[in-house]
Amino acid sequence: MTGRVLVIGLGPGEARFLTGDAVAALESADAVYGYKPYLDRVPPRDGQELVPSDNREEIARAGAALERAAAGATVAIVSGGDPGVFAMAAAVCEAIEAGPPAWRTLPVTIHPGVTAMLALAARVGAPLGHDFCALSLSDNLKPWAVVEKRLDAAARAGFAMAFYNPISRARPWQLGAAFDILRTALPPHVPVIFGRAIGRSDERVTIVPLERADPALADMATLIIIGTTETRIVERPGLEPLVYTPRSLPL
């Protein structure tokens, strides 16, 4: 009996955002490992075991799943959004590299998903329609000075940006500091988009100019998109505005 490891992206919140590929992978698993709120989104299947774990326990979760696969099971490890963007795919690779040699013989397939920044961008228009970066604002896993350097470089080079992990109870000041850095490099009108629970009944989207960007508009589950100097807001009568970054810069 040969075990297998499936790393699966659940997309942003609603079941309709799952790919057919992810649905089929989930169905084939004997056991599904993940952060509890993500497991709640896995379609129930008889005989499939769900193994919840806490957030910020990625390496322990990956290790437990790999051990089970090494014993012959088909295990799924799930992430919200896409597993390759600030999520479980890197943790699984890291656990395999550091783990026993047997783990390197396990077939691993990674099933991509719609990551949060794409869902929020789609919700408001096309703010990531030109060159952009994705950054985690968490300084749990990297020095804050690196975040500062990347924010400044991205703003000065004209990238739109998506912030993952913008704020948490343990990281209350970092998002305000990030906005301060952006305000030194970008004009005050640059649109900032706060999005939470996209596509769900408790969805919340707020668009403000950078000069009024307030960390209080975000919580742990918020994704933030920062436009560029060129980002446009198209007002529409009776409809929400469209926010987009043009595909072209003057030649």
Place this chain on the structure above:
Amino acid sequence: MTGRVLVIGLGPGEARFLTGDAVAALESADAVYGYKPYLDRVPPRDGQELVPSDNREEIARAGAALERAAAGATVAIVSGGDPGVFAMAAAVCEAIEAGPPAWRTLPVTIHPGVTAMLALAARVGAPLGHDFCALSLSDNLKPWAVVEKRLDAAARAGFAMAFYNPISRARPWQLGAAFDILRTALPPHVPVIFGRAIGRSDERVTIVPLERADPALADMATLIIIGTTETRIVERPGLEPLVYTPRSLPL
């Protein structure tokens, strides 16, 4: 009769990568507009008209679809991957902004998809597992000097990168110039991943160190991922290596 505009991401190549949301949106359309190779991927439906157009005709295509929606039809405009990443969502917003006032009254929904960089990353491991950028290397819509500046800034700030539109017959030298810029800013061992037709029978994936990155490995349909100084390659007996960028930097 009120028309509607659906901008839909088809994901990377295979039907299994479509989301349920995209499938439902496609089914509801009276007519589907898109670049011909993408229309070939739309599941056939009786009574639905397919309206092909050439690549690089985004604004004309968006205008034709908007005109039809303004006349009362439900029109879909499709992109490969995600419509918000170097694709049709920004073109549709741009056409609405520049078009007749009636177009601003049309309901527009954008249906996100799995963009090519996420599919290629999943195929090889998690090379975008930490902060990263997405750049179009095309200088059709922006000055080449902007591309150079962004490449240099992203490399020096430690972002992984994904290159869209890396090369074409009309842009033969730009990718080589991009590699030269990266070689001045990054060490020679940084992994470069070339991916084409991911998940299809003619899939081709090549991983080389930056010092040996050769534009001849790419064509118009190739996506390229550049790792960082930290990106790891995990060799596995009898299996392809895993390439991943660790989630953490030393604190």
